[in-house]
Amino acid sequence: MGLPSIKKAGVENKIDFIESPAMPILDKLLEDPEKEGSFDFAFVDADKNNYWNYHERLMKLIKVGGMVMYDNTLWGGTVAWPEEDVPEAKREWRRCAIEFNELVSADARVEISQVPLGDGITICRRVC
Numbered sequence: 001m002g003l004p005s006i007k008k009a010g011v012e013n014k015i016d017f018i019e020s021p022a023m024p025i026l027d028k029l030l031e032d033p034e035k036e037g038s039f040d041f042a043f044v045d046a047d048k049n050n051y052w053n054y055h056e057r058l059m060k061l062i063k064v065g066g067m068v069m070y071d072n073t074l075w076g077g078t079v080a081w082p083e084e085d086v087p088e089a090k091r092e093w094r095r096c097a098i099e100f101n102e103l104v105s106a107d108a109r110v111e112i113s114q115v116p117l118g119d120g121i122t123i124c125r126r127v128c
């Protein structure tokens with residue numbers, strides 16, 4: 001869906017559009033030393049069970065002072081519910097969100113702000 005919109009907006013020449021599973025591309029970017037600390041911003045909104053794996057890679061790719069935003073970190077509010085009240089279909093990614101929220105809140109490499117907007121967005125600023 002993205003590429004036609006980029007073309008329609010006439011900004012194709014400014015965007016390196018990569019359609020791929022995220023993990024191998026992040027690892028490939030990290031093979032290039034020039035890419036380390038070179039990005040200003042990342043928005044993460046894919047498979048929730050990999051958020052921490054994305055975070056570890058993004059902490060190398062994003063420059064100090066750069067931002068990473070993670071969507072769905074409140075997972076419909078269910079992160080604050082007792083598990084037995086959560087529909088079975090939502091439990092796995094709820095557990096992923098809770099685990100990610102605990103890890104990122106203890107991560108000294110970032111300052112974070114949890115925004116209760118939509119499904120919950122965690123804004124991280126890399127500080128070291």
Ligand SMILES: C[S@@+](CC[C@H](N)C(=O)[O-])C[C@H]1O[C@@H](n2cnc3c(N)ncnc32)[C@H](O)[C@@H]1O
Nearest residue numbers: 019020021022023043044045046047048050071
């Ligand atoms: C919720 S949608 C993202 C919506 C997008 N952020 C937007 O605002 O339009 C999640 C997207 O992540 C993609 N996705 C799921 N698993 C992925 C993975 N492992 N690597 C890359 N993309 C993935 C899905 O194909 C889907 O397009």
